[in-house]
Amino acid sequence: MRIRDPDKHALQLETILEAAKICFARSGFHWTSTEAICSEAGVSSGKLFHYFPNKKAIILAVVHQQTSQTATYIGELLQRADLSAALLEFLDVVLHLAADGQERRLILEIAAEATRDDDVGALNAAADTLLAKGLTALLNGAAERGQVKLVVPLEHAVRFLMIVIDGIFNRVSIDAGFDPAGERDSLRTIIRNILCISGETPDA
Amino acid sequence: MRIRDPDKHALQLETILEAAKICFARSGFHWTSTEAICSEAGVSSGKLFHYFPNKKAIILAVVHQQTSQTATYIGELLQRADLSAALLEFLDVVLHLAADGQERRLILEIAAEATRDDDVGALNAAADTLLAKGLTALLNGAAERGQVKLVVPLEHAVRFLMIVIDGIFNRVSIDAGFDPAGERDSLRTIIRNILCISGETPDA
Incomplete structure (x- = not known):
């Protein structure tokens, strides 16, 4: 044996x-x-x-691996003392992935395949739900600790963050001149502003 | 004759x-x-x-018509006295288009074709530039009149709005439960908050 x-x-x-x-x-x-x-x-x-x-089994394994890595990372962020800083760090990772040609093309390829193949679509929808739940836990925890102040109900704040994350990946694929790293400071200022993150006033 | x-x-x-x-x-x-x-x-x-x-000539005419309608509409908005209200109205139109199955599918179809066909890609890039210029004129005009207060440089504020617009169309195509109309109030509150639009304080 x-x-x-x-x-x-x-x-x-x-x-x-x-x-x-x-x-x-x-x-x-x-x-x-x-x-x-x-x-x-x-x-x-x-x-x-x-x-x-077959090839499809490899595609599904890649999508599953991406989802599992996201889950692990969000799990780590949720252990942090400062959840508002953790949220801003998560957005940094999004900008970093969007700036990485290979990662970006892979993520866009998965999104496109999700519209064509039901199994990839189901895995991708599960990844989307997992991300929404992770952001909900982060924002809710931060609000409970007084680290953010939500100006709109929690579920809408989460959906807005999902809109922004999707939009960043879309922008890099549409506009060749869009530089994710160059948007970092402004994006942080805007998100701090929306979430009234302590240390910066909305007027800063 | x-x-x-x-x-x-x-x-x-x-x-x-x-x-x-x-x-x-x-x-x-x-x-x-x-x-x-x-x-x-x-x-x-x-x-x-x-x-x-041929069919491609029809596709190009459709993209050209969409672009021309956007240009006309933004031109009308720029004539308004209250440009911050005009900007919020523009976002209402985005939500309305995203909620309209036919319009949404057409816009996503154009975006997908733009990645496959260079001529459609060039027209779509021109439409994207036109939208960015329109938003720049609206935001700049609103700032000059004191109707908005920009917390980040103008070009970054415009890119953020483009991210949000792209993200809204992405969300409806990914998440079947995403209802653009249901996000309207929260989206307005967030955008008012970011742009410090008079009549509502950032904390409202």
């Missing part, structure tokens, strides 16, 4: 998923072949098919 | 474009045939090809 090495197993899975993300971001889901992923990962097709029965 | 009736000409063009918009919103650009547009418009294919050599 062959003993399976769990560390090696996880490492190979990770290698294949990282290669798949590079290929998907470069060529899109539909124009990426499993051969291209094998070549990028430096694994045989036999090895790839040992982990994933 | 046949005398062309300019009113009849404009009316037929308008009929074909309206029919094309219905078809494009229903089936997407690629899945709409010129036959389907003829059928929807109640015109012969000879008549349609008299005005448009």
